[in-house]
Amino acid sequence: MDIPLLADIAKIFGLSIAVLLICARLRIPTVVGLLLTGVLCGPHGLGMIKALHDVEMMAEVGVVLLLFTIGLEFSLAKLVRIKELVLLGGFLQVTGTILVVAAIVSMLGFAPGPSMFFGFLVALSSTAIVLRLMQEKAQMQTPHGQSILGIMIFQDIAVVPMMLVTPFLAGTDSVDTVVVLLNLGKGVLVLLAVFLLAQWGVPHLLFQIARTRNNQLFILCVLFLCISVAWVTSSIGLSLALGAFLAGLIISESEYASHAVGHILPFQQVFTSFFFVSIGMLFDVNFLLHNPFIVFTAVAAVIVIKLVVGGAAIAALGYPLRTALLTGIGLAQVGEFAFILSANGVSFGLMSPQGYQLFLAVSLVTMALTPLMMGLGPTIANKITSMQLPERLKAGRGKQEATPVQHYKNHIVIIGFGVCGRNLAWAARLSGIPYVILDVNPDTVRRERQLGEPIFFGDATQEPVLEQVDIHDARVVAIAVNDPVAARRMVEVIRQASSHVYIITRTRYLNELQPIRNLGADDVIAEEFETSIEIFTRVLNKYLVPQDEIDRFTVEVRSHGYQVLRSLAEEKATLSDLSLSLSDMEIGAYRIPEKSTLDGVTLEESGIRRLFGVTILVIRRGSLTLSNPPSSTTLQSQDVLVVFGEPEQLAKFSNLLKPSVA
16 A cells, blocks of 8 residues: 655655765754755655645644643743843843844835734744754853853743734734633633643652653653643644643653653654754745845844844843853854744745745754854954953953853762662762762652752653753763663763763673673673672681782772683682782680789780780770780780781680680
8 A cells, every 4th residue: 555655754764864964964953954855855846745734744743742842841940040041131132133123124114013023033043053052062051151041941932922922913903802812811721720730730640650660651641741731722722832832831840851851852853853844845945046145135134133132132131242242143043943933924924935935045044054153153252352342341240150050060970779879879978079860760759859869850861861960061970770771771872962971880790891881881890790809808808818919909800891800811810919828817806804914914024925826916995996016015904905816826815814705
């Protein structure tokens, strides 16, 4: 049976792989590569896709999942931490850009509704591209990195009201007040329901599901919440995308948000790929070829407007000129959410076909230029700040750093909070080393959080979960889980997320050691050999082998990656160096009784060594310990003598102290 959609999906995936490989080599963002894939396979390109409507339906699913993950990653706690940058900086940037663009478009002869809508589109920046570039350059915690992050959080939130306002921009003369009030009432009821579910219903449900340790059940539950809330909001006349955002918001305040993101992200990435491809299909390359002057003039205008307005918004908050410039440069492109809005705008008649083609061309070009602009950003900012400008402008109002956020740095990430994880956390706490814990047992997470432990719920095989514990700034990751398959996957994902973090993990058997090292682990502890080393160490202690020789042996074994124990020749060579000449010697402890002949005499006077052949190593006198006591030491009753000698010699010495042998 011929299934056109299946063939189209295969074509899209195949072409996407080829295009994205080329884009990766040229350091072009993935979003741009997907848009180019759509351009190539669409009706204005090679005409490869037949089931256009089905692809558009999959793109709608991508929009729903994209807004759902935005809701999951949104947190009121995060908003509070950088509230000034989000609420004030974001508001100034978004409203300022909308007003400037709307004014310019109005002067070109457009009506107020479309003018304002174009302002909506230009106000949004590319979260996916910019945050990825800042993460690669380790700029997330810089002042301009925090400024960009705060403004983009506001932009992501602003998308929802923009989508709600779009229908009214299309027909401001025929707005039914009753309909508006009715929709407003519905919105209030939905928000109330979301609040109740977020506080009581959903966290309890997810807690019970997480206790089953069944990832498939957890994924189904999260998808059910996403789709059902989106469907409910859509059925009462509100936006499908708004419902998806609210569904994510319901889960975002629980400890399961990052875990949910990790499992939903693969679905979201696949379906949003269809969305960007479908947008690319609508772009007509001939428009760019026939109107290069208009396109590149619009590109220049967008970059200048967004750079100036974004920089001015941060400067207005008192940040230095350099921070303002770098922030403006980071925001100077059109974002992926603008494509979602543009699709709404086309359906409501706010954009003509020519206007839509111009928007697509400008978006593609600004996105493609973003890596270059951000790469040149520090150089540009340094040159401008070196000019003869007022010091007050350069320095701002002394606000050199962004609002502090909770952030771990040079810390240990402990994965798994069993016996091993608990001991490591205890040692780190006593040593003053910062640490954070990941565990998938919801009961453990809830209990330990109440006790003050920095513990989070999440599967460490998912990169979003690792990001919530600042994996990029961690010094060490200790994997202390009992699941060898999961441990291998964790090593692989952690190494992909961070090339410099030191990864140490446990394994049961020696044959698993090298494969885990090949995945990226720096140190692997094989339990069967650590057990054998511990046993052998205690045996050697029993035979009174000097501790420094035992330590040298264990260090040699570990430093060679257990190769000493694996090679018989090396084993013989190593063990032959250990002195076992004292194997027939023992240590005993004896108390001097009351009225003993030893009471009140010195060691030299007692003649213990001469008469019995034993050596007194330590004298314990109450809380006082005398090590290697000199011959002039006076013995007292109730002293405990730690004596070294052969078994027969110790037996004769003990007869001297009977019946008060300790």
